Amino acid sequence: xxxxxxxxxxxxxxxxxxxxxxxxxxxxxxxxxxxxxxxxxxxxxxxxxxxxxxxxxxxxxxxxxxxxxxxxxxxxxxxxxxxxxxxxxxxxxxxxxxxxxxxxxxxxxxxxxxxxxxxxxxxxxxxxxxxxxxxxxxxxxxxxxxxxxxxxxxxxxxxxxxxxxxxxxxxxxxxxxxxxxxxxxxxxxxxxxxxxxxxxxxxxxxxxxxxxxxxxxxxxxxxxxxxxxxxxxxxxxxxxxxxxxxxxxxxxxxxxxxxxxxxxxxxxxxxxxxxxxxx
Amino acid sequence: xxxxxxxxxxxxxxxxxxxxxxxxxxxxxxxxxxxxxxxxxxxxxxxxxxxxxxxxxxxxxxxxxxxxxxxxxxxxxxxxxxxxxxxxxxxxxxxxxxxxxxxxxxxxxxxxxxxxxxxxxxxxxxxxxxxxxxxxxxxxxxxxxxxxxxxxxxxxxxxxxxxxxxxxxxxxxxxxxxxxxxxxxxxxxxxxxxxxxxxxxxxxxxxxxxxxxxxxxxxxxxxxxxxxxxxxxxxxxxxxxxxxxxxxxxxxxxxxxxxxxxxxxxxxxxxxxxxxxxxxxxxxxxxxxxxxxxxxxxxxxxxxxxxxxxxxxxxxxxxxxxxxxxxxxxxxxxxxxxxxxxxxxxxxxxxxxxxxxxxxxxxxxxx
Numbered sequence: 001x002x003x004x005x006x007x008x009x010x011x012x013x014x015x016x017x018x019x020x021x022x023x024x025x026x027x028x029x030x031x032x033x034x035x036x037x038x039x040x041x042x043x044x045x046x047x048x049x050x051x052x053x054x055x056x057x058x059x060x061x062x063x064x065x066x067x068x069x070x071x072x073x074x075x076x077x078x079x080x081x082x083x084x085x086x087x088x089x090x091x092x093x094x095x096x097x098x099x100x101x102x103x104x105x106x107x108x109x110x111x112x113x114x115x116x117x118x119x120x121x122x123x124x125x126x127x128x129x130x131x132x133x134x135x136x137x138x139x140x141x142x143x144x145x146x147x148x149x150x151x152x153x154x155x156x157x158x159x160x161x162x163x164x165x166x167x168x169x170x171x172x173x174x175x176x177x178x179x180x181x182x183x184x185x186x187x188x189x190x191x192x193x194x195x196x197x198x199x200x201x202x203x204x205x206x207x208x209x210x211x212x213x214x215x216x217x218x219x220x221x222x223x224x225x226x227x228x229x230x231x232x233x234x235x236x237x238x239x240x241x242x243x244x245x246x247x248x249x250x251x252x253x254x255x256x257x258x259x260x261x262x263x264x265x266x267x268x269x270x271x272x273x274x275x276x277x278x279x
Numbered sequence: 280x281x282x283x284x285x286x287x288x289x290x291x292x293x294x295x296x297x298x299x300x301x302x303x304x305x306x307x308x309x310x311x312x313x314x315x316x317x318x319x320x321x322x323x324x325x326x327x328x329x330x331x332x333x334x335x336x337x338x339x340x341x342x343x344x345x346x347x348x349x350x351x352x353x354x355x356x357x358x359x360x361x362x363x364x365x366x367x368x369x370x371x372x373x374x375x376x377x378x379x380x381x382x383x384x385x386x387x388x389x390x391x392x393x394x395x396x397x398x399x400x401x402x403x404x405x406x407x408x409x410x411x412x413x414x415x416x417x418x419x420x421x422x423x424x425x426x427x428x429x430x431x432x433x434x435x436x437x438x439x440x441x442x443x444x445x446x447x448x449x450x451x452x453x454x455x456x457x458x459x460x461x462x463x464x465x466x467x468x469x470x471x472x473x474x475x476x477x478x479x480x481x482x483x484x485x486x487x488x489x490x491x492x493x494x495x496x497x498x499x500x501x502x503x504x505x506x507x508x509x510x511x512x513x514x515x516x517x518x519x520x521x522x523x524x525x526x527x528x529x530x531x532x533x534x535x536x537x538x539x540x541x542x543x544x545x546x547x548x549x550x551x552x553x554x555x556x557x558x559x560x561x562x563x564x565x566x567x568x569x570x571x572x573x574x575x576x577x578x579x580x581x582x583x584x585x586x587x588x589x590x591x592x593x594x595x596x597x598x599x600x601x602x603x604x605x606x607x608x609x610x611x612x613x614x615x616x617x618x619x620x621x622x623x624x625x626x627x628x629x630x631x632x633x634x635x636x637x638x639x640x641x642x643x644x645x646x
Contacts, residue, residue, distance in 0.1 A: 049641075049644045049645075052644065053641040053644060056559070056641075058559060058639075058640045058641040059641050079563065079564070082558065082561045082562060082563040082566075083561060083563060084561075085559070085560065085561040085640075086560060086561025086562075087561070089561075091559055091560065091643075093556075093643060093644070097552070097556045097559075097643055099286070099553045099556060099557070100293065100553065101286070101289040101290045101293035101550070101553070102284060102286065102289055106284045106289075109284050110284045110286065110557070110560070111560050111561075113283045113284055113566075114557070114560055114561045114562050114566060115561065118281035118282060118283050119281015119282050120281060121281070122281065158560075170644050
């Protein structure tokens with residue numbers, strides 16, 4: 001039994017040099033167990049995507065190391081990484097990223113092909129996965145004919161195609177309405193629990209907290225304590241209590257992602273949930 | 280190994296209009312290549328048709344002359360007896376030959392005019408209609424007659440004389456010249472030639488090369504086998520129009536290369552996001568190269584088929600007209616074009632392959 005699916009130690013990523021040098025990720029440590037759902041939140045530009053790229057073997061770290069399923073990614077030559085990605089990871093993207101020229105079934109089958117499974121076995125595996133996710137009637141459809149929720153379920157089927165140890169999801173609910181977003185969130189939870197897979201989600205969506213075993217806050221490339229965070233009552237985004245616009249009334253204080261949210265709240269506080277206030 | 284999802288083909292034809300335009304553009308360029316080659320091959324075949332259909336194995340000419348086209352040859356008729364006496368010689372038929380403009384009120388056509396003795400070698404292989412030329416009469420190739428607006432019984436000017444059309448033959452015109460036949464003595468009278476022929480057509484009962492050697496030894500004339508004479512004729516004409524042909528063919532290949540390269544580049548560029556996704560999902564260099572090369576193979580393969588079909592169609596349409604232009608699509612030419620197309624398709628794939636190889640898989644996270 002594996003004890004850790006993902007282990008990152010002292011992970012750093014620097015872009016550029018000299019005056020234009022940017023340290024996108026700074027000394028991040030992360031351990032994810034099989035069956036665990038880890039939600040990484042943070043403002044735009046905080047380094048979430050860079051971190052996800054390094055965890056997903058798409059970007060080499062400037063320093064530190066990533067171990068996935070017991071394999072140190074640094075030990076793999078560049079030409080071995082694609083095959084490693086195909087077999088060990090499943091990816092779920094905000095924009096679904098289905099190949100528009102391929103049918104639903106072919107999109108899943110392609111992932112199997114990339115891992116070496118071809119022909120009838122790949123086709124049948126793709127169909128089983130899609131049927132399990134309620135897409136049995138959509139096998140021959142092109143992605144453009146699907147709803148957002150269906151597209152994301154196809155993407156999840158594709159992510160599961162090679163039975164990977166780790167699912168990396170980038171804003172998986174961002175382009176979905178509330179109901180469908182919730183369904184997708186529960187599906188990700190189920191995938192982790194039933195398949196003993198590690199699911200790492202990067203998102204702004206606070207609703208995903210409900211299905212996460214752990215929530216981490218990434219800001220300026222570093223993990224920060226969630227206790228320092230508050231929720232913007234207008235847009236629902238997690239925000240840092242310091243250095244963000246706030247609004248105080250009747251001895252309580254609310255924190256906002258922007259002055260626009262604060263002004264909207266101030267105009268009529270009763271329209272919004274006030275539970276996010278700090279006394 | 281089982282089948283894989285045909286990403287390249289699906290990418291290429293998912294935007295049907297672009298895919299078909301790519302195939303059509305490439306096919307147009309290949310059609311030009313094939314058509315130029317087919318016209319050339321057709322012309323070569325046609326240009327030696329008179330020679331190839333003669334019932335004689337040797338062409339005897341003035342020393343140093345091994346052609347009809349643009350050649351001038353004088354052979355003394357007194358040598359005929361000497362040649363007839365050579366063992367292995369079956370028959371000797373003199374012909375007079377000139378390139379001259381045939382004229383009617385309706386038009387003018389540059390033609391081979393051949394004077395021959397009816398019933399002997401040197402004349403047309405088969406009359407389409409009418410009779411062999413009598414005194415003051417001329418037999419024309421159908422295409423030549425049509426371009427002159429002349430039919431049986433009409434009059435045509437040639438060799439400074441007016442002739443009455445007595446018969447028509449087919450398929451002896453070529454891209455450069457028409458064909459006309461008169462009696463040997465009429466030709467000689469018109470050109471005031473005495474005791475001379477242009478060529479002697481010799482029928483042999485033995486190995487023609489041995490007889491040719493004997494004729495050359497006995498007369499000092501040039502004796503060439505029909506096959507060698509025909510090949511020499513083709514070589515001369517090929518040298519004359521070869522540069523034009525090569526320039527046209529090179530231009531067509533350049534256009535074809537540009538169209539294939541543009542099609543593949545556009546198809547790849549429009550699918551960069553998808554290719555990035557494939558890279559993120561674990562597509563290695565081999566899988567991505569397969570996508571680009573499949574697109575190239577489909578574009579070029581479909582274009583070769585379309586171009587070959589169009590060339591065959593155009594050549595059969597041409598054959599139904601009286602045009603002196605004939606097209607012959609040789610299997611070898613088709614294989615050569617297909618092989619070069621593969622090279623062109625592969626070369627045209629280089630830029631898309633470089634683009635794909637440089638694509639950052641993490642770009643799929645960017646919005």
